[in-house]
Amino acid sequence: ETGVTQSPTHLIKTRGQQVTLRCSSQSGHNTVSWYQQALGQGPQFIFQYYREEENGRGNFPPRFSGLQFPNYSSELNVNALELDDSALYLCASSPTAMNTEAFFGQGTRLTVV
Amino acid sequence: KNEVEQSPQNLTAQEGEFITINCSYSVGISALHWLQQHPGGGIVSLFMLSSGKKKHGRLIATINIQEKHSSLHITASHPRDSAVYICAVTAFQGAQKLVFGQGTRLTINP
Numbered sequence: 001e002t003g004v005t006q007s008p009t010h011l012i013k014t015r016g017q018q019v020t021l022r023c024s025s026q027s028g029h030n031t032v033s034w035y036q037q038a039l040g041q042g043p044q045f046i047f048q049y050y051r052e053e054e055n056g057r058g059n060f061p062p063r064f065s066g067l068q069f070p071n072y073s074s075e076l077n078v079n080a081l082e083l084d085d086s087a088l089y090l091c092a093s094s095p096t097a098m099n100t101e102a103f104f105g106q107g108t109r110l111t112v113v
Numbered sequence: 114k115n116e117v118e119q120s121p122q123n124l125t126a127q128e129g130e131f132i133t134i135n136c137s138y139s140v141g142i143s144a145l146h147w148l149q150q151h152p153g154g155g156i157v158s159l160f161m162l163s164s165g166k167k168k169h170g171r172l173i174a175t176i177n178i179q180e181k182h183s184s185l186h187i188t189a190s191h192p193r194d195s196a197v198y199i200c201a202v203t204a205f206q207g208a209q210k211l212v213f214g215q216g217t218r219l220t221i222n223p
Contacts, residue, residue: 109154
């Protein structure tokens with residue numbers, strides 16, 4: 001039990017739609033990072049939030065956006081869904097921005113049809 | 114070339130065998146992580162290393178900072194060890210993000 005909860009666990013969306021994925025971190029964890037894991041691949045960094053501000057971004061287009069809230073929850077929003085967005089989306093929280101210790105949620109599996 | 118490379122990509126062994134999974138990286142790091150991922154997706158952190166060696170039960174992780182190499186060993190392997198094992202590094206690249214290897218799929222047969 002990592003104390004990091006993601007919802008929903010599974011989701012099916014149609015191409016062109018928008019989706020919001022949610023992550024609830026451990027209390028006191030000021031940093032949350034989001035990763036995309038395509039089938040058979042390692043996770044890829046999408047972005048990181050530290051104290052409600054974006055603190056770094058990977059090679060993902062602007063239609064991937066996020067929010068972090070004071071209650072240690074966060075959201076990943078994806079607009080104009082494409083078939084290639086089908087993946088497992090993982091959030092990981094850390095007590096500091098140094099990410100030297102990361103706690104992962106169980107992931108949300110998104111399927112775009 | 115990926116910044117974090119694991120080998121082998123797939124490994125099948127018999128119960129009781131000694132298992133070694135290797136990880137090499139090419140970036141400056143502040144820590145290296147070994148993670149376990151079971152079917153269904155959830156990731157569990159096994160070890161976080163910045164130097165030397167750590168042991169937890171039947172699992173041992175080592176890191177050689179000079180050679181930029183780490184190994185994960187499993188002694189007396191068991192079918193419940195079957196999972197994907199992922200090496201990830203905390204990289205000095207702006208935000209302290211994790212950079213992941215592609216994972217090693219381990220299957221332990223009874």
